[in-house]
Amino acid sequence: MKDQLYQYTLQLGDNAMILGHRLSELCGHGPTLETDIALTNISLDLFGQVRNYFQYAASLKGEEKSEDDLAFLRYPHQYKNVLLVEQPNTDFAHVIVRQFFFDAYHLPLLKQLCESNDEQLKAIAQKGIKEVSYHLRFSSTWMKRLGDGTEESHARMQAAVNHLWPYVGEFFMPTQEEEEMQGYGIGPDLAVLKAEYDETIRQVLAESTLVLPEIIGSQKGGKTGIHSEHMGFILADLQYMQRTYPNMNW
């Protein structure tokens, strides 16, 4: 049970970390100053949550592991994040759609974790949910503004939706850890989560004048450590300092 909880906590942290890293790549490169600041602030919120998860995971693991070991010294197949969050910042439309697809999942996830039987995950969720409800507000606003915007912005948003939607299904394919955590009342009920997710997507896409593509299956693998080619590049960037100068500190 302790090991399952450890793995589950890593998965929660990894999603926030890899998305946070993707957003941090935009620091100084946002399309306008305001969106640059907004995206990096969201990144910062996610990294704060990552630290909370990894500190907890490290304490579960013992063996003198630290949050930095978990962030910087694992190999690609040991990261449990979904494929969606590792997808690149192709253009601002992709950044916003990826964010919206994630926020729409993240908020109801934390809502359920606020009722978790695990006290620490509950505390982390109660802290993070206030931040995440703000993230969803931000990404939803941009979905509508750009989807229902100009011909160009609409076309780009629709292209991003078409590209990223096949990655969403993975959220709702439970791993063994997720099933066990649900059984213990620690993790969420994915069916309830999905119902709320679908409703948010339906409402916001309708207002954004965007439609979901017909797909025959979902991309999957990230949760079990089978990642897309992007993951290696992300980690090369993210782990560089710690690998080159082991145990370095700020």
Add this chain to the structure above:
Amino acid sequence: MMVATSLKHIEALLRELSDPEIPVLSIMDMGVVRKVEVEGQKVQVTLTPTYSGCPAMDVMGDDIINKLKEEGFDAKVNLVLSPAWTTDWITENGRQKLEEYGIAAPLEEQADKLALLGEGRLVRCTNCGSTNTRMISQFGSTACKALFKCDDCLEPFDYFKCLK
């Protein structure tokens, strides 16, 4: 008697420390200090972060340890997440300091939502006092603030977002 005196003394010392990103606001007025326990020269300070990723928290923790060390105390800082910090814990004195510094203090939850969604002009300009203001950016210079602009005096200013 001793204990009460040293607790007061320590609280006074903590009042001299501020959030590095909002230097006018002491950490006591900010409401991030949840508990202070004193036992002889040993002090345990319990802090709660404003936002999960607030980079100022580590600095505040170090500042507390250093400040108390100067006064001969051996301090430890303990971070707790629950109950989660809310802007309601900013003291009245703190709110006044914020306004004087040019950061509009948080509104109540409902009004905050309207202001941030652009559905109501409710945030008072810290420069001229007009409420004829609008949001420029949901995120300001730090995670806890949004950027506003006054349509009367035309000055931009920060608004400390309501967090509940």
